[in-house]
Amino acid sequence: MALIVQKFGGTSVGSVERIEAVAEKLKKFREAGDDLVVVVSAMSGETNRLIELAKQVMEQPDPRELDVMVSTGEQVTIGLLAMALKKRGVPAVSYTGNQVRILTDSAHTKARIQKIDDERIRADLAEGKVVVVAGFQGVDENGSITTLGRGGSDTTGVALAAALKADECQIYTDVDGVYTTDPRVVPAARRLEKITFEEMLEMASLGSKVLQIRSVEFAGKYNVPLRVLHSFKEGPGTLITLDDEESMEQPIISGIAFNRDEAKLTVRGVPDIPGVAFKILGPVSAANIEVDMIVQNVSQDGTTDFTFTVHRNDYNNALEILKKTAGEIGARETIGDTKIAKVSIVGVGMRSHAGVASKMFEALAKESINIQLISTSEIKVSVVIEEKYLELAVRALHTAFELDSPVQAG
Amino acid sequence: MALIVQKFGGTSVGSVERIEAVAEKLKKFREAGDDLVVVVSAMSGETNRLIELAKQVMEQPDPRELDVMVSTGEQVTIGLLAMALKKRGVPAVSYTGNQVRILTDSAHTKARIQKIDDERIRADLAEGKVVVVAGFQGVDENGSITTLGRGGSDTTGVALAAALKADECQIYTDVDGVYTTDPRVVPAARRLEKITFEEMLEMASLGSKVLQIRSVEFAGKYNVPLRVLHSFKEGPGTLITLDDEESMEQPIISGIAFNRDEAKLTVRGVPDIPGVAFKILGPVSAANIEVDMIVQNVSQDGTTDFTFTVHRNDYNNALEILKKTAGEIGARETIGDTKIAKVSIVGVGMRSHAGVASKMFEALAKESINIQLISTSEIKVSVVIEEKYLELAVRALHTAFELDSPVQAG
Numbered sequence: 001m002a003l004i005v006q007k008f009g010g011t012s013v014g015s016v017e018r019i020e021a022v023a024e025k026l027k028k029f030r031e032a033g034d035d036l037v038v039v040v041s042a043m044s045g046e047t048n049r050l051i052e053l054a055k056q057v058m059e060q061p062d063p064r065e066l067d068v069m070v071s072t073g074e075q076v077t078i079g080l081l082a083m084a085l086k087k088r089g090v091p092a093v094s095y096t097g098n099q100v101r102i103l104t105d106s107a108h109t110k111a112r113i114q115k116i117d118d119e120r121i122r123a124d125l126a127e128g129k130v131v132v133v134a135g136f137q138g139v140d141e142n143g144s145i146t147t148l149g150r151g152g153s154d155t156t157g158v159a160l161a162a163a164l165k166a167d168e169c170q171i172y173t174d175v176d177g178v179y180t181t182d183p184r185v186v187p188a189a190r191r192l193e194k195i196t197f198e199e200m201l202e203m204a205s206l207g208s209k210v211l212q213i214r215s216v217e218f219a220g221k222y223n224v225p226l227r228v229l230h231s232f233k234e235g236p237g238t239l240i241t242l243d244d245e246e247s248m249e250q251p252i253i254s255g256i257a258f259n260r261d262e263a264k265l266t267v268r269g270v271p272d273i274p275g276v277a278f279k280i281l282g283p284v285s286a287a288n289i290e291v292d293m294i295v296q297n298v299s300q301d302g303t304t305d306f307t308f309t310v311h312r313n314d315y316n317n318a319l320e321i322l323k324k325t326a327g328e329i330g331a332r333e334t335i336g337d338t339k340i341a342k343v344s345i346v347g348v349g350m351r352s353h354a355g356v357a358s359k360m361f362e363a364l365a366k367e368s369i370n371i372q373l374i375s376t377s378e379i380k381v382s383v384v385i386e387e388k389y390l391e392l393a394v395r396a397l398h399t400a401f402e403l404d405s406p407v408q409a410g
Numbered sequence: 411m412a413l414i415v416q417k418f419g420g421t422s423v424g425s426v427e428r429i430e431a432v433a434e435k436l437k438k439f440r441e442a443g444d445d446l447v448v449v450v451s452a453m454s455g456e457t458n459r460l461i462e463l464a465k466q467v468m469e470q471p472d473p474r475e476l477d478v479m480v481s482t483g484e485q486v487t488i489g490l491l492a493m494a495l496k497k498r499g500v501p502a503v504s505y506t507g508n509q510v511r512i513l514t515d516s517a518h519t520k521a522r523i524q525k526i527d528d529e530r531i532r533a534d535l536a537e538g539k540v541v542v543v544a545g546f547q548g549v550d551e552n553g554s555i556t557t558l559g560r561g562g563s564d565t566t567g568v569a570l571a572a573a574l575k576a577d578e579c580q581i582y583t584d585v586d587g588v589y590t591t592d593p594r595v596v597p598a599a600r601r602l603e604k605i606t607f608e609e610m611l612e613m614a615s616l617g618s619k620v621l622q623i624r625s626v627e628f629a630g631k632y633n634v635p636l637r638v639l640h641s642f643k644e645g646p647g648t649l650i651t652l653d654d655e656e657s658m659e660q661p662i663i664s665g666i667a668f669n670r671d672e673a674k675l676t677v678r679g680v681p682d683i684p685g686v687a688f689k690i691l692g693p694v695s696a697a698n699i700e701v702d703m704i705v706q707n708v709s710q711d712g713t714t715d716f717t718f719t720v721h722r723n724d725y726n727n728a729l730e731i732l733k734k735t736a737g738e739i740g741a742r743e744t745i746g747d748t749k750i751a752k753v754s755i756v757g758v759g760m761r762s763h764a765g766v767a768s769k770m771f772e773a774l775a776k777e778s779i780n781i782q783l784i785s786t787s788e789i790k791v792s793v794v795i796e797e798k799y800l801e802l803a804v805r806a807l808h809t810a811f812e813l814d815s816p817v818q819a820g
Binding site: 016 | 426429430460463464466467468471472474475476478479481482485486488489490492493494496497503504506508509553554555
């Protein structure tokens with residue numbers, strides 16, 4: 001008998017019919033003997049409806065009061081799901097984040113979980129009840145309702161699984177697992193049986209939006225086996241775990257992530273003196289612009305070129321700041337480009353295999369794709385290329401690293 | 411500086427515009443120096459929407475889970491109103507029933523308030539905050555969310571006023587006070603400046619639906635001055651207080667209540683022996699049918715007639731039960747009538763005035779209205795008449811007891 005935490009997102013509980021289908025699914029799990037804690041999101045559209053309502057009153061809604069309102073979305077879902085279970089003769093009980101109690105800090109709308117009381121849940125499980133918990137929400141030490149920010153229900157699921165030392169945390173979604181890359185770009189993309197937390201983090205942060213990054217971090221930190229599954233289709237999904245060193249042969253690369261949300265900015269002819277990188281990036285981060293890749297080449301004639309990428313939405317703002325800085329530090333010129341894409345190969349296997357990067361560059365060269373920037377981490381190599389070559393690059397790399405499925409994905 | 415608890419119902423907070431208008435009103439009260447605790451209902455229609463949603467899953471929704479869902483209605487309103495206040499520079503904080511904390515028993519969907527922690531509210535008031543509390547809801551000692559049943563927000567308001575020893579509990583509604591009778595039936599009906607708790611209870615239970623009965627009982631028990639006011643029109647409303655013996659001259663009758671929701675059932679030729687009333691009413695109340703008036707006349711030839719009234723919705727059910735009972739106890743026949751109406755005169759003044767009942771009967775006789783049943787209490791005389799004479803009877807009594815306004819109500 002296993003203890004499983006399952007999380008169903010807004011689409012999976014988007015209508016009464018779907019909630020009934022989820023209840024039906026849970027009943028089967030229960031009959032198979034598993035102990036179940038189920039985390040649910042608000043019915044799809046509900047959170048946005050509540051935020052819109054709040055904005056009618058206050059353009060920048062007061063965070064504490066916004067949390068009071070928005071948290072009602074999940075509260076409705078837990079009531080409905082608990083009823084759907086009881087109707088089927090499955091004992092069930094619902095809890096809000098406050099009732100569980102999921103203690104968070106007081107950072108309203110983006111609170112972080114600090115502690116979960118598992119006593120009450122354990123007692124309910126011992127009585128054979130399915131425990132239905134509102135995702136995305138908690139309570140601070142003053143008793144104020146907090147929310148964890150978008151996608152926070154995943155985090156609730158993982159945190160509960162960690163607190164209860166559950167055997168697995170299953171995240172039900174509208175995809176049947178994590179793929180080697182986006183099947184819309186590469187029809188031969190394969191579902192991965194297994195992926196490590198680290199790889200998943202790299203994949204997620206690079207634009208594979210299956211799981212919320214924070215929940216993967218959390219799962220990795222507490223070593224909670226995480227499984228991504230389709231809400232309404234059968235299948236084993238993808239298991240996300242620690243690096244399993246025992247597995248006989250590991251593929252060098254687990255997947256290919258990409259991202260066309262970034263823009264590139266370069267300051268040319270920067271005097272190569274200590275502190276100049278801070279002078280360039282300081283004003284950018286002071287403007288709350290997040291910087292992703294940062295590349296600086298070796299200097300030539302006492303000057304260097306300094307390049308970084310930001311989200312495309314921040315491009316104009318960043319460029320303006322940069323031009324001002326360039327003048328101040330005596331740089332030659334400031335240029336930028338929004339028509340770029342980032343492609344990354346990800347895999348823990350590359351730690352022990354030399355030549356992964358060169359194999360990547362070779363595959364791109366074969367297609368005459370020029371590499372504009374390169375950045376590497378222990379389990380990832382990222383390149384920035386011209387946006388129009390994105391699909392071609394991803395397909396070429398997918399084949400080069402032998403990720404193509406023998407049977408093409410539907 | 412007074413401490414006022416104000417309650418705004420679903421219509422008063424039925425849209426963002428109305429919530430803004432309420433906030434504007436509260437701002438003025440605050441500027442006048444009053445300390446404010448504001449109780450709000452769900453936006454009109456919201457509670458029904460949630461109940462309908464629940465019924466889609468479970469025809470008879472599980473009471474605990476229904477409370478979890480339905481309580482979200484008020485939770486959205488408190489967030490919106492607190493924001494609308496903050497936007498106006500009025501410090502405010504919202505609380506759910508659980509947060510306040512309004513401790514109730516565990517009778518889900520019809521819980522009763524047992525205790526209110528006033529500490530937190532007092533601290534907020536001391537900081538100059540307007541405290542916005544979700545009406546209609548509480549929490550039981552297990553931490554489960556409860557609701558007080560329809561109209562429960564009035565009760566929340568009164569209970570808070572009692573706990574805080576507030577100077578007044580103001581109930582804002584869509585009428586500008588309590589009237590001598592329904593102005594739709596008697597255009598000359600007058601708004602009462604003042605009415606006692608007892609009178610209000612009789613008026614309310616007889617069909618004047620301005621206030622929820624429980625809230626009036628509660629206010630009477632804890633002597634909380636209660637004022638009924640219009641949400642968006644200026645005016646003093648009607649004050650409901652203890653019987654003020656000092657007032658120089660009290661009208662004999664404060665108002666005329668009526669009700670066409672009842673039906674009459676009679677068992678004829680009942681053997682007049684001890685225990686027969688219980689034999690007749692026992693099975694009726696066992697079927698959860700509430701009985702209102704009960705009249706039994708002196709017996710003749712060892713048998714008597716036994717009459718009682720029930721809600722019209724229960725008529726068929728009650729008649730069936732009664733026929734069975736009549737057979738068992740050897741009664742002659744069972745008859746009933748749904749085309750009846752109950753008219754009552756209410757007033758604490760009648761305690762010290764003889765002849766009030768006879769004046770009532772005289773006024774009805776003048777209009778040739780036959781009285782079918784009579785029932786009296788210390789401050790009320792009720793008669794059952796044929797339904798078609800209802801309006802005529804109410805107007806005749808209104809004039810006979812000198813309640814007519816010199817200027818006709820709009």
